[in-house]
Amino acid sequence: MIIVLIGYMASGKTSLGKKLAEKLNYDFIDLDDFIEEKEKSSVSEVFKTKGEIYFRKQESFYLKELLKDNSNIILSVGGGTPCYSNNMELILNADDVTSIYLKASISTLASKLIKKKAKRPLIAHIETEEAMEEFIGKHLFERIPFYSQAEIKVIVDNKTKDDIVEDIILELF
Numbered sequence: 001m002i003i004v005l006i007g008y009m010a011s012g013k014t015s016l017g018k019k020l021a022e023k024l025n026y027d028f029i030d031l032d033d034f035i036e037e038k039e040k041s042s043v044s045e046v047f048k049t050k051g052e053i054y055f056r057k058q059e060s061f062y063l064k065e066l067l068k069d070n071s072n073i074i075l076s077v078g079g080g081t082p083c084y085s086n087n088m089e090l091i092l093n094a095d096d097v098t099s100i101y102l103k104a105s106i107s108t109l110a111s112k113l114i115k116k117k118a119k120r121p122l123i124a125h126i127e128t129e130e131a132m133e134e135f136i137g138k139h140l141f142e143r144i145p146f147y148s149q150a151e152i153k154v155i156v157d158n159k160t161k162d163d164i165v166e167d168i169i170l171e172l173f
């Protein structure tokens, strides 16, 4: 089975995915790390030198490749992955794939992202937490219609990583 973690930047897809994989004894793949390895370049560098449209093309290409795998995998995608091309449709229709939306409030996301923006090219330019909240609010409005198609939703606000992993496992099995 492949369990795909989706959600906005800093909702916890990468870090919770690692923990969940350890707990379930699944392999762990982070789509951004996978792209960085294949492209031999960081996500920020790809955005800068080749542009976002190129990144989205590669993201969709590697997602398709990974969804064909039939081992047990936790796949953490990027915040934008479900929202481009037919990626969400592919995730929903792939065999033996379960999708989980890690749902976080704007204030949870903004307080994390203001400290963790350097490696995230879409928000790296935003200076204050207030401006970050405004950006996230508008961005989420576009993205929620994709995220909310996930089969399982788990709220992550004010919870420890271990608590969230437990909640995910309860929802899954």
Ligand SMILES: Nc1ncnc2c1ncn2[C@@H]1O[C@H](COP(=O)(O)OP(=O)(O)O)[C@@H](O)[C@H]1O
Residues within 6 Å of the ligand: 007, 008, 009, 010, 011, 012, 013, 014, 015, 016, 076, 112, 116, 156, 159, 160, 161, 164
């Ligand atoms: N529930 C949580 N409690 C505390 N820190 C968290 C929690 N979820 C995520 N983080 C931290 O927030 C940052 C962003 O998380 P990350 O897993 O990279 O998110 P994503 O892959 O969704 O962008 C990381 O530093 C991570 O350790």
Ligand SMILES: O=C(O)C1=C[C@@H](OP(=O)(O)O)[C@@H](O)[C@H](O)C1
Residues within 6 Å of the ligand: 007, 008, 009, 010, 013, 014, 032, 043, 077, 078, 079, 080, 081, 119, 120, 121, 122
């Ligand atoms: O939301 C987005 O469009 C993006 C999210 C990032 O992943 P994280 O959600 O893991 O930060 C990364 O794929 C890229 O910077 C674009």
Ligand SMILES: [Mg+2]
Residues within 6 Å of the ligand: 013, 014, 015, 030, 032, 076, 077, 078
């Ligand atoms: Mg990530």
